[in-house]
Amino acid sequence: MADPMKIRAQMKGDTAEIRVLMSHPMETGQRKDNAGNLVPAHYIQSITIDVAGKRVIQGQTATSVSRNPVFGFRVKGAKAGDKVVINWVDNKGDKRTDEATIAA
Amino acid sequence: MDALRRTLLKGAGATGAIAAAIAAGVLKPSQVLAAEYNRAAFEAKDMAGALKNIGAASAADSTGIAIKAPDIAENGAVVPVDVSSSIPNTISLAVLVDKNPLPLSSAFDFANGALPEMALRLKMGQTSLVEVVAKTADGKYYRAKKEVKVTVGGCGG
Numbered sequence: 277m278a279d280p281m282k283i284r285a286q287m288k289g290d291t292a293e294i295r296v297l298m299s300h301p302m303e304t305g306q307r308k309d310n311a312g313n314l315v316p317a318h319y320i321q322s323i324t325i326d327v328a329g330k331r332v333i334q335g336q337t338a339t340s341v342s343r344n345p346v347f348g349f350r351v352k353g354a355k356a357g358d359k360v361v362i363n364w365v366d367n368k369g370d371k372r373t374d375e376a377t378i379a380a
Numbered sequence: 381m382d383a384l385r386r387t388l389l390k391g392a393g394a395t396g397a398i399a400a401a402i403a404a405g406v407l408k409p410s411q412v413l414a415a416e417y418n419r420a421a422f423e424a425k426d427m428a429g430a431l432k433n434i435g436a437a438s439a440a441d442s443t444g445i446a447i448k449a450p451d452i453a454e455n456g457a458v459v460p461v462d463v464s465s466s467i468p469n470t471i472s473l474a475v476l477v478d479k480n481p482l483p484l485s486s487a488f489d490f491a492n493g494a495l496p497e498m499a500l501r502l503k504m505g506q507t508s509l510v511e512v513v514a515k516t517a518d519g520k521y522y523r524a525k526k527e528v529k530v531t532v533g534g535c536g537g
Contacts, residue, residue: 332494340485348499
């Protein structure tokens with residue numbers, strides 16, 4: 277099981293700023309280890325973000341995203357206190373769901 | 381919200397074409413069930429293939445897409461990029477790195493108040509164009525690009 281995501285969600289005016297750091301190796305499948313063997317690809321494929329029970333962001337990613345990916349999004353109309361639920365699934369079927377509350 | 385999946389279906393011609401592909405043994409049924417992941421686009425090895433498979437082969441150049449990225453990235457493993465679209469009714473953004481072995485890095489759909497913008501960090505193997513494709517609610521595609529010079533590549537090896 278991967279480490280928890282770090283989620284920061286804060287209101288700025290009528291817009292919530294959501295930043296998330298996911299702990300993931302994002303292996304490209306092209307890198308070789310010290311013994312010269314290819315390290316198999318291992319990367320996040322799917323990400324969803326729900327705010328107050330509504331799906332606001334849905335995306336797919338591949339190996340061109342950096343290791344330990346950081347994403348920033350803005351959601352208009354969200355309110356302080358709304359729950360943010362973020363989920364990812366990788367190409368090996370590992371998944372992780374974490375949540376945070378939007379700060380005022 | 382299923383825009384990517386719809387694109388995939390459209391890209392395959394029709395569901396009939398997918399059924400034919402199963403019959404021909406090209407696609408395994410499990411892969412069809414997992415059609416949510418746009419494998420064809422993400423595993424395309426060049427820009428043309430990636431653009432075609434997200435349905436954006438004929439995207440028009442637009443100044444309504446802003447790409448904020450360093451002119452010179454010292455570390456290609458972590459290149460911070462901010463993208464946003466001021467094109468009305470943008471519902472989806474995809475970010476591609478022209479010279480990477482697999483150019484399509486990510487594609488996101490926005491709904492329920494999410495603004496069509498995102499910040500992310502890219503890996504870049506070498507100096508390349510970063511391209512952003514925006515899709516609007518009426519199914520039109522727009523693109524913009526910015527060159528980022530990379531002094532140390534980030535794709536390992």
